[in-house]
Amino acid sequence: MASLRGGATHYPNVQGKLALRQAIADDYRRLGLDVGPDNVIVLAGAQCGLYAAAQCLLDSGDEVLVPEPSYVTYEAVLRATGAELMQVALNGEADFRLDPAALEAAITPRTRAILLNSPHNPTGQLIDAETWAAIAALCRRHDLWLISDEVYAELIFEGEHICPASLTGMAERSVVINSLSKSHAMTGWRLGWVLGPEALIQHLTHLALCMLYGCPDFIQDAACDALTTPPTELQEMREVYRARRDAVCAALAESPAVTAIRPPAGMFLMVDIRATGLSSQAFADRLLDEEGISVLSGEAFGPSAAGFVRLSLTVEAERLAAASRRLAACAQRARDERALSPTPASEADCL
Numbered sequence: 001m002a003s004l005r006g007g008a009t010h011y012p013n014v015q016g017k018l019a020l021r022q023a024i025a026d027d028y029r030r031l032g033l034d035v036g037p038d039n040v041i042v043l044a045g046a047q048c049g050l051y052a053a054a055q056c057l058l059d060s061g062d063e064v065l066v067p068e069p070s071y072v073t074y075e076a077v078l079r080a081t082g083a084e085l086m087q088v089a090l091n092g093e094a095d096f097r098l099d100p101a102a103l104e105a106a107i108t109p110r111t112r113a114i115l116l117n118s119p120h121n122p123t124g125q126l127i128d129a130e131t132w133a134a135i136a137a138l139c140r141r142h143d144l145w146l147i148s149d150e151v152y153a154e155l156i157f158e159g160e161h162i163c164p165a166s167l168t169g170m171a172e173r174s175v176v177i178n179s180l181s182k183s184h185a186m187t188g189w190r191l192g193w194v195l196g197p198e199a200l201i202q203h204l205t206h207l208a209l210c211m212l213y214g215c216p217d218f219i220q221d222a223a224c225d226a227l228t229t230p231p232t233e234l235q236e237m238r239e240v241y242r243a244r245r246d247a248v249c250a251a252l253a254e255s256p257a258v259t260a261i262r263p264p265a266g267m268f269l270m271v272d273i274r275a276t277g278l279s280s281q282a283f284a285d286r287l288l289d290e291e292g293i294s295v296l297s298g299e300a301f302g303p304s305a306a307g308f309v310r311l312s313l314t315v316e317a318e319r320l321a322a323a324s325r326r327l328a329a330c331a332q333r334a335r336d337e338r339a340l341s342p343t344p345a346s347e348a349d350c351l
C-alpha cells in the first residue's frame with residue numbers, strides 16, 4: 001500500500017528492479033551459487049518463467065526429458081516451441097522417486113534439456129544430493145540444459161533443498177525457476193523469476209520487452225519486502241503443511257483399501273487406490289459423487305500415476321483427516337463390491 005501511495009505505478013524496469021533482483025540473488029548465494037542481479041529476471045510467476053525460458057532455449061525438433069507424472073502445463077509450454085516433451089516414467093512402487101539411469105536411457109542426439117521439479121508436483125518427492133550429483137554428471141556428459149522448477153522449495157519437511165545450479169559445472173547450464181506463489185501464498189500477485197547465465201537472462205529480457213514490459217513496480221516492492229523480511233511465517237506455513245500431511249497419513253494408515261505415499265515435501269500426496277479395482281478417474285468421480293470430496297486422478301499427470309489419486313493439502317488438518325477417513329471408507333466399499341463380483345461391469349472403469 002505504501003508503494004502504491006508512493007506512486008510506484010509507472011512502467012517498471014523490464015528485467016526487474018535492481019533491489020529485488022539483488023534480494024533474489026542473495027537468497028541463492030546462501031544456497032551456494034555465485035550469482036548477482038545480472039543473473040536474474042523478474043517475470044509474472046514461475047509459469048511465465050517456464051514459458052519464457054522454453055522460448056529462449058528450445059527449437060523445433062529438440063527433445064526435453066520430463067519425469068512423469070508431472071505438472072500439467074509442461075507439455076504445452078514445451079510444445080509451443082516446437083520441441084517434444086519426452087516422458088520418463090517414475091515408478092509408483094518406488095514412491096515415484098527419480099532414477100537418473102532412467103533419465104540417461106532416454107537421452108538421444110536430439111535431447112536439449114531436462115526439466116525437473118523438486119519438490120515435485122504431484123508426488124511431493126524430493127531429489128536428494130546423490131541423485132542431483134548423478135543428474136548433474138549426465139547433463140555435463142551429454143551437454144544438456146537443466147531447467148529446475150523449484151516453486152515448492154520452501155515446503156520441505158524432511159531433507160534439504162539443493163539448487164542444482166550450485167553443483168560443479170552446472171551454473172552455465174542451469175535455469176532456475178521460482179516464484180512467491182507457493183512459498184508466500186502469493187499466487188495472485190504473479191511474481192516469479194528466472195535465474196541463469198547472464199547471456200540467457202539478456203535473451204529473456206529481450207523477450208520480456210516485447211511480451212510483458214515488466215512486472216508492476218508496487219508488486220516488485222512487495223516481493224522485495226517478502227524476501228528481505230525475516231521469514232517467521234514461512235516456518236509456520238511449513239509446519240502447517242507438515243501437520244496436514246501427517247493427519248492424512250495417520251487417517252489412511254490402517255486402511256487395507258488405500259496406501260498413502262508419505263511425501264517429504266510439497267503440497268500434495270499420492271494415494272494408491274489400485275486395491276479398489278477402479279481406475280483413478282472412476283474412483284475420483286465416485287468419491288465426489290458419494291462423499292463430496294474432490295481429488296485429482298493421477299493419470300491427469302501422466303500414465304505412470306494410473307491407480308493413484310492426488311490429494312491436495314490445502315485445507316486444514318482436521319478437515320483433511322475427516323475427508324481421508326471418508327476416502328478410505330469409499331475405497332473399502334469399492335473393494336468389497338469387487339470381492340463380491342470380480343468381473344468388472346465395464347472394462348473402461350478398470351485398470
Ligand SMILES: Cc1ncc(COP(=O)(O)O)c(C=O)c1O
Binds near residue numbers: 179182192
Ligand atoms: C510445479 C509447478 N510449477 C509452476 C507452477 C506455477 O507457479 P506460478 O504461480 O508461480 O506461476 C505451479 C503451480 O501450481 C506448479 O505446481
